[in-house]
Amino acid sequence: xxxxxxxxxxxxxxxxxxxxxxxxxxxxxxxxxxxxxxxxxxxxxxxxxxxxxxxxxxxxxxxxxxxxxxxxxxxxxxxxxxxxxxxxxxxxxxxxxxxxxxxxxxxxxxxxxxxxxxxxxxxxxxxxxxxxxxxxxxxxxxxxxxxxxxxxxxxxxxxxxxxxxxxxxxxxxxxxxxxxxxxxxxxxxxxxxxxxxxxxxxxxxxxxxxxxxxxxxxxxxxxxxxxxxxxxxxxxxxxxxxxxxxxxxxxxxxxxxxxxxxxxxxxxxxxxxxxxxxxxxxxxxxxxxxxxxxxxxxxxxxxxxxxxxxxxxxx
Amino acid sequence: xxxxxxxxxxxxxxxxxxxxxxxxxxxxxxxxxxxxxxxxxxxxxxxxxxxxxxxxxxxxxxxxxxxxxxxxxxxxxxxxxxxxxxxxxxxxxxxxxxxxxxxxxxxxxxxxxxxxxxxxxxxxxxxxxxxxxxxxxxxxxxxxxxxxxxxxxxxxxxxxxxxxxxxxxxxxxxxxxxxxxxxxxxxxxxxxxxxxxxxxxxxxxxxxxxxxxxxxxxxxxxxxxxxxxxxxxxxxxxxxxxxxxxxxxxxxxxxxxxxxxxxxxxxxxxxxxxxxxxxxxxxxxxxxxxxxxxxxxxxxxxxxxxxxxxxxxxx
Amino acid sequence: xxxxxxxxxxxxxxxxxxxxxxxxxxxxxxxxxxxxxxxxxxxxxxxxxxxxxxxxxxxxxxxxxxxxxxxxxxxxxxxxxxxxxxxxxxxxxxxxxxxxxxxxxxxxxxxxxxxxxxxxxxxxxxxxxxxxxxxxxxxxxxxxxxxxxxxxxxxxxxxxxxxxxxxxxxxxxxxxxxxxxxxxxxxxxxxxxxxxxxxxxxxxxxxxxxxxxxxxxxxxxxxxxxxxxxxxxxxxxxxxxxxxxxxxxxxxxxxxxxxxxxxxxxxxxxxxxxxxxxxxxxxxxxxxxxxxxxxxxxxxxxxxxxxxxxxxxxx
Numbered sequence: 001x002x003x004x005x006x007x008x009x010x011x012x013x014x015x016x017x018x019x020x021x022x023x024x025x026x027x028x029x030x031x032x033x034x035x036x037x038x039x040x041x042x043x044x045x046x047x048x049x050x051x052x053x054x055x056x057x058x059x060x061x062x063x064x065x066x067x068x069x070x071x072x073x074x075x076x077x078x079x080x081x082x083x084x085x086x087x088x089x090x091x092x093x094x095x096x097x098x099x100x101x102x103x104x105x106x107x108x109x110x111x112x113x114x115x116x117x118x119x120x121x122x123x124x125x126x127x128x129x130x131x132x133x134x135x136x137x138x139x140x141x142x143x144x145x146x147x148x149x150x151x152x153x154x155x156x157x158x159x160x161x162x163x164x165x166x167x168x169x170x171x172x173x174x175x176x177x178x179x180x181x182x183x184x185x186x187x188x189x190x191x192x193x194x195x196x197x198x199x200x201x202x203x204x205x206x207x208x209x210x211x212x213x214x215x216x217x218x219x220x221x222x223x224x225x226x227x228x229x230x231x232x233x234x235x236x237x238x239x240x241x242x243x244x245x246x247x248x249x250x251x252x253x254x255x256x257x258x259x260x261x262x263x264x265x266x267x268x269x270x271x272x273x274x275x276x277x278x279x280x281x282x283x284x285x286x287x288x289x290x291x292x293x294x295x296x297x298x299x300x301x302x303x304x305x306x307x308x309x310x311x312x313x314x315x
Numbered sequence: 316x317x318x319x320x321x322x323x324x325x326x327x328x329x330x331x332x333x334x335x336x337x338x339x340x341x342x343x344x345x346x347x348x349x350x351x352x353x354x355x356x357x358x359x360x361x362x363x364x365x366x367x368x369x370x371x372x373x374x375x376x377x378x379x380x381x382x383x384x385x386x387x388x389x390x391x392x393x394x395x396x397x398x399x400x401x402x403x404x405x406x407x408x409x410x411x412x413x414x415x416x417x418x419x420x421x422x423x424x425x426x427x428x429x430x431x432x433x434x435x436x437x438x439x440x441x442x443x444x445x446x447x448x449x450x451x452x453x454x455x456x457x458x459x460x461x462x463x464x465x466x467x468x469x470x471x472x473x474x475x476x477x478x479x480x481x482x483x484x485x486x487x488x489x490x491x492x493x494x495x496x497x498x499x500x501x502x503x504x505x506x507x508x509x510x511x512x513x514x515x516x517x518x519x520x521x522x523x524x525x526x527x528x529x530x531x532x533x534x535x536x537x538x539x540x541x542x543x544x545x546x547x548x549x550x551x552x553x554x555x556x557x558x559x560x561x562x563x564x565x566x567x568x569x570x571x572x573x574x575x576x577x578x579x580x581x582x583x584x585x586x587x588x589x590x591x592x593x594x595x596x597x598x599x600x601x602x603x604x605x606x607x608x609x610x611x612x613x614x615x616x617x618x619x620x621x622x623x624x625x626x627x628x629x630x
Numbered sequence: 631x632x633x634x635x636x637x638x639x640x641x642x643x644x645x646x647x648x649x650x651x652x653x654x655x656x657x658x659x660x661x662x663x664x665x666x667x668x669x670x671x672x673x674x675x676x677x678x679x680x681x682x683x684x685x686x687x688x689x690x691x692x693x694x695x696x697x698x699x700x701x702x703x704x705x706x707x708x709x710x711x712x713x714x715x716x717x718x719x720x721x722x723x724x725x726x727x728x729x730x731x732x733x734x735x736x737x738x739x740x741x742x743x744x745x746x747x748x749x750x751x752x753x754x755x756x757x758x759x760x761x762x763x764x765x766x767x768x769x770x771x772x773x774x775x776x777x778x779x780x781x782x783x784x785x786x787x788x789x790x791x792x793x794x795x796x797x798x799x800x801x802x803x804x805x806x807x808x809x810x811x812x813x814x815x816x817x818x819x820x821x822x823x824x825x826x827x828x829x830x831x832x833x834x835x836x837x838x839x840x841x842x843x844x845x846x847x848x849x850x851x852x853x854x855x856x857x858x859x860x861x862x863x864x865x866x867x868x869x870x871x872x873x874x875x876x877x878x879x880x881x882x883x884x885x886x887x888x889x890x891x892x893x894x895x896x897x898x899x900x901x902x903x904x905x906x907x908x909x910x911x912x913x914x915x916x917x918x919x920x921x922x923x924x925x926x927x928x929x930x931x932x933x934x935x936x937x938x939x940x941x942x943x944x945x
Contacts, residue, residue: 051359052357052358052360052361052391054360054387054390080390080391082386082387082390085379086379095589095590096593099589099591099593100590102610103380103589103610103613104383106610106611106612106613106614107383107387107613107614107617108355108360108617
């Protein structure tokens with residue numbers, strides 16, 4: 001089966017998931033992102049690469065933070081951005097998802113940034129649109145969130161230079177995390193030899209070992225000697241649900257504190273996709289401490305999204 | 316009485332309704348729209364005709380689809396677009412409609428795109444604004460939706476070239492449709508000799524014949540030999556209301572199926588203003604079939620709105 | 631203590647409150663605003679002063695009107711504008727205010743326009759952001775609304791030229807009004823010798839005399855011979871609350887009618903920050919009458935906001 005993300009020439013047509021993305025395309029995105037870091041730091045933060053293009057933020061699930069990062073990235077590329085919050089829109093008028101997409105294509109959309117609560121929604125849209133239209137998955141159900149995975153990889157490469165010999169620990173609610181899934185695929189593709197997932201049995205997917213990771217239920221054991229600690233967000237609805245005794249219990253076992261962090265390498269970096277629950281996943285002294293690269297992640301995220309958009313648009 | 320849409324020189328000052336719009340102005344809008352089709356298909360889909368102008372989308376009734384088409388049209392003309400959803404805004408703070416409009420005029424608005432649930436709202440605003448401000452009616456109650464009527468006419472002209480000798484059937488809930496009303500006025504002005512409305516007695520306005528159309532309650536009879544079939548949207552609230560037995564019953568009598576469509580001319584086109592209720596007004600095989608021009612309507616809709624905006628702005 | 635609004639060179643770094651703002655900075659803002667009046671009246675209402683800058687409208691409390699004025703001002707300066715309505719956003723996901731701000735700074739925001747229901751929110755943000763980021767307070771609790779105060783002062787200077795010898799009456803719900811507070815500080819700084827507040831005891835703050843104003847409970851007495859009448863908005867929730875018998879009673883005592891206005895100077899101007907409650911604070915014949923400068927206030931408000939933004943950005 002042909003990779004639905006690539007066109008006939010093997011070039012990136014859509015960004016749907018990091019799973020199955022060739023190594024050279026991953027590296028090309030990271031390298032392009034690096035070239036945009038300079039743009040976001042200069043006085044006039046704009047390049048005309050997407051001038052006259054229409055980018056639609058198609059959010060079937062609200063997410064101000066993710067929508068904002070794509071909106072900023074598109075505007076810095078000089079695109080016209082149209083925000084569509086579809087929950088309050090025509091989907092309530094009985095129109096199907098694909099009819100909505102067909103309509104926007106007929107308005108000569110160039111790119112869709114899609115956020116949807118159902119896994120596979122972005123794939124469905126990508127399989128349906130006209131050949132000149134590009135789709136970026138901005139999170140679909142529990143499945144994938146590839147630009148988050150890419151910015152995580154970018155961050156690791158920025159601080160650690162090389163994935164050879166790297167130990168990466170991913171901690172928390174792996175079960176519900178599209179962020180974890182995307183990151184694991186990226187690390188595997190780039191050759192990170194030691195990826196560990198850490199969490200209670202109830203929050204780790206069964207068979208997660210098949211993704212090429214080792215599994216730990218004891219956080220101290222899992223963190224030992226690692227170079228990178230990626231804390232996952234614990235969603236509010238889990239904190240009082242049947243999978244967890246309480247947020248306090250979770251913090252005691254799996255919250256990142258200075259006491260636990262000393263078990264990692266002395267130059268370990270700490271990451272979090274945000275928004276953080278301070279005192280649940282992570283102690284404030286770690287979040288704001290010298291190991292934290294949580295805010296640089298956000299900065300790199302803009303550059304990564306600019307890179308993806310400009311590569312898709314053929315620049 | 317002076318036509319409130321025209322200025323002293325007989326030029327278009329506001330677009331409020333197709334009713335009473337001179338034939339030459341209708342044709343000028345269609346011709347201008349044709350010139351914009353090229354713009355929307357090229358690499359950089361922007362022209363600077365409205366650069367530095369402030370266009371306000373003033374939506375007192377939510378409509379993502381219509382708002383989006385105007386937003387795209389305005390941005391492709393390089394205008395600054397401000398979206399105002401007034402239901403959640405200052406109208407709830409006790410301010411009158413005209414005070415809101417006065418305030419926006421004082422901010423040097425150039426153009427208002429107005430959607431309101433009350434018939435006549437756009438007229439009221441147009442009669443109130445300063446001479447340099449232009450108002451476009453984007454749907455007022457059951458009254459008018461002129462840009463939709465214009466894009467319908469544009470679509471018919473595109474496929475049928477000429478209105479002489481044309482038979483047009485408009486099917487469904489004519490009673491509540493501002494789309495039907497706008498289209499009928501346009502067709503009459505452009506000389507279409509045979510316009511038919513088809514629907515159950517409860518969904519046709521009394522005295523609709525006075526608009527110069529023939530009335531049919533039997534869909535097969537009404538479709539016979541027609542060149543154009545315009546299906547209207549059936550709003551959800553009607554489907555279970557006192558005017559209709561059920562959506563299923565409606566589809567049986569007035570839904571457009573391949574079996575009914577064969578009664579029209581072999582080269583008949585099928586139109587729908589969207590959003591479609593598949594299986595209620597129209598069968599999917601027809602909506603997606605070779606006679607359907609529903610998506611081209613959307614494309615032409617952008618060009619028509621660009622045309623109206625650029626004509627109003629004096630370009 | 632250093633003034634948190636000024637940088638080390640005594641230049642404006644943030645605009646948080648008019649209180650304590652040096653006279654020369656106030657005058658510089660007013661003079662700069664005057665230079666922008668021309669821009670908003672010409673054909674292409676844009677200047678490139680903020681091109682490539684990212685301005686975030688950070689509204690923790692909804693206010694379409696205020697958000698719109700800042701959005702227009704920023705777009706006329708060619709900035710990229712991102713609207714964030716935080717009530718429905720990540721603050722509900724457990725993220726702290728300062729984490730949200732840190733994230734937006736990491737996206738290379740240049741300017742925040744902040745509206746918040748808590749007094750001091752804009753100060754807190756300003757004390758936290760990176761040195762190149764500027765914060766404008768667009769209303770915080772009952773505390774301050776400096777751009778409204780500045781546009782009020784601009785309006786008074788426009789019509790009265792000079793503050794020496796001026797009598798200004800501020801009428802209504804002074805207790806809950808950040809507008810009143812900002813205006814009083816501005817008038818005091820610019821040397822207006824006679825500022826009066828007029829209202830029922832329940833709607834005047836205790837100790838208001840310490841701001842350098844005289845207090846009147848009888849409106850006729852308070853209006854006598856004044857040059858400027860500033861009517862304040864009465865919020866709906868006050869009208870039936872314990873502080874007031876009823877909106878009708880309030881209008882009888884403190885609503886501005888032609889009969890009361892004759893007690894002011896013959897060339898007195900009447901102002902109101904909007905949105906107006908006609909028949910509560912002000913009679914329609916006065917709001918729309920020859921003394922009213924309520925709509926010019928709105929026009930000047932855009933120029934004042936452009937001035938503040940361009941001064942903060944260093945232009």
